Amino acid sequence: MTRVRFPDNFLWGAATAAYQIEGSPLADGAGPSIWQRFSHDPRLMANKGDTGDVACDHYNRMESDVALMKALGLKAYRFSVNWGRVLPEGTGRVNEAGLAFYERLVDTLLANGIEPLCTLFHWDLPAALDDRGGWLNRDSADWFADYARVMFERLDGRVKKWVTLNEPWVVTDGGYLHGALAPGHRNMFEAPIASHNLMRAHGAAVKVYREVGAHEIGLVVNIEPKYPATDSDADRAATARADAYMNRQYLDPAMLGSYPAELKDIFGEAWPDWPAEDMALIRQPLDFVGINYYTRNVVTADGSWPLNAGPVRQNATYTETGWEVFPQGLTDLLVWFRDRYGDTPLYITENGAAFYDPPQAEDGRVQDPLRVSYLKKHFAAISDAIARGVDVRGYMLWSLFDNLEWSLGYSKRFGMVHVDYATLERTPKDSARFYTTVIESNGAVLNE
Template sequence: METKSFPDDFLWGVATSAYQIEGAPLADGAGPSDWHLFAHEAGRILDGGHGDTACDHYNRCADDIRLIAELGVNAYRFSVSWSRIFPQGVGAKNPQGLDFYDRLVDGLLARGIEPFLTLYHWDLPAELAARGGWVNRDSAEWFGDYAHTLFRALKDRVRFWTTHNEPWVVMHNGYVKGAHPPGRADLSQAAQAAQNLLRAHARAVQAFRADPTGKIGVVVNLEPKEPASDDPRDIAAATDAEAYMNRLFLDPLFLGSYPEEAARIFGKDWPSFPEEDMRLIREPFDFLGLNYYTRSVNRADPTASPDGAAPVRQKGSTYTEMGWEVHPQSLARTLLWLKERYGDIPLYVTENGAAFADPPEERGTIEDHARVDYLRGHLVAAHEAMRQGVNLQGYFVWSLFDNFEWAFGYTKRFGIVGVDFASQRRTPKLSAEFYRQTIGARGRNLFQRA
């Protein structure tokens, strides 16, 4: 890694998720998901949007695969809609749902693109949500059975699998802040959901081991937490924030126990978990996916629930439309921290990107210079982490398309391909061309003087 390029076998990809791009959530025998119901509740989504059409990928899959190939990537990260496969979450399978992902996988492979499949990217079958969702201990078995079905159907062609995408967000936004399904603010339920998400991950890994081919991991979102000052209260708040977001799921997976700060953060709502649960959760897996977007500088604020840390905006910094500071050097820092704390596990940056207010289309493209600068800075940071010994094996831009951005609806655009949602016309942005050139040059262009 002393050379200014990425390895020949590096995975260069783009990423999406099912509910955010597919549309047609009830087509061909699919059942509703919790997100389908949630998005149709008044006041839940910023612009009143929902995923009924989204990017219409379900009906435009073949064309979208051609577009992905034109970007020059060799990998595509996508998720499967659980309720397309099991309309009630368990029980009878839906062959038409499986057929859609069969065609997607075959289409990718025909163009030399590695499928990188995520089993769960937040859309839980509505029937299972009605039975308690992730608070129900049976959820681990539901997920294990669902995973086993997909392994049997696709494992002969899919080599890379991840169980959950960002389980911390499922817990925090769903059970602490109430901004995502099931829309609750209950720390006791949040703690139970965290445990069951981890148990479900382990059950899926166990099912995966029945056939020794391929690799399986899990995807977490992390951001460094820094104190806003030398005040001991700010330092303590940043430490709690780091434990709550960055270590709450990783410590059990790698170390077999939750951070000691969890009991203080959750207070009386933090239970003691059975020892057999903790042994199960440590089931070995093959790689870790990192979703990185920003860092957070924190000051102590006892009104900030649950960790008592409030982010502070930094003077002179650039911020995205999400209000996230652009801080690429913290990507390298996070990758190095993962190696130092948890060992030399293979890593992938499974999401990295930015929402900006893109300029209008001109001459067939969208000149999104801010996004180009964001990607360039973060790719340089990823390379620096590799130079320092991090076992990084791939990088995926979030996102392939402008899409449905959860509670923000269609108000935030992350795509390197623009989407006119009225006409469904796709327009590759300047960032798409930059990424294509970077892949072709194996990153050498990142280090050339302008």
């Protein structure tokens, strides 16, 4: 077995997202988001009545939640800001009460020796901006840059690692192409426009940060390696399309200044020709890239729209969300990123699994051996990539808490901390206790 090792300054943490854990989405003058609207439409949620109105009640329990983070030994905490708490109309007037919550959170984290990683956009677009076209409106890049400026000017310095967008692929694939996520559109012509404006917004925010910020800023993408089911030309071409659509559609413009050629084949007449100045805006120098990794995809050619590529189910372990457990894919992905895009520093900004956990803890304990096994194997995969020369600087486990899994409601538990949704009691699972030993030993415990 290869010995597992991590750099001395490796940053171990956990991640959450605002709408999934905060609750109180309209408190203290906040404006509604597209997820507030989406979750209150019973036709759209897997479990009628599941909303973010209470979630984990983190908005009211923040201090005790940070104390729990400290007790677990976390060195970092990646959280997101509810844009509508800060700017209820999405632009213009700043809601000081909403902004004060994030200031208190950051100050509490720092007082407990935990480094804050702040994500500006994790899917909860203000509803007022959706009414103006949302990400289909070219002005959205300016809206986002103005919001980013507010956050930078108030918190840069206390926050030294910023993320512009979380998973733009999910926003557009789920929200504009397939309708499974907010805002719930199903339109092939809208998806490329939304993707492009998200990337323009990313570039505009980075430009603002270079004016007013003094630390680090990056982009977070969810990517997964694509493997052809066979060596046939058709399967290889289908795999290239799937890779271009999910992985390179966002990384190529951000890192190389151009879109993959396959996107024109995928979208046909729905794929526009983008102005050169747009591509220059998107390609901003980044201090790091965050990688969210959950699974791989084995691809075969089929008649599916619009990719003409479909997944092949393997004989393997699958999570509650139907994702294959494949740690080798994380190593492959990290090496692929380095080989394609160079030595930009990387963080694993999300990685984790939903397995069955009971609704209530039993005698103060939640046993989750499948999650512990999952983490061990993925930590080893990261160590392997580091040994191959990939500059991976930290790991944020998804997720700190069981929470609202978007349109799936409370039916899937990703947390290392169990949440009893009836009482909101927090109970660290066995995986949390294991993770504490990993952090304390900087991974050395994995070699025992």
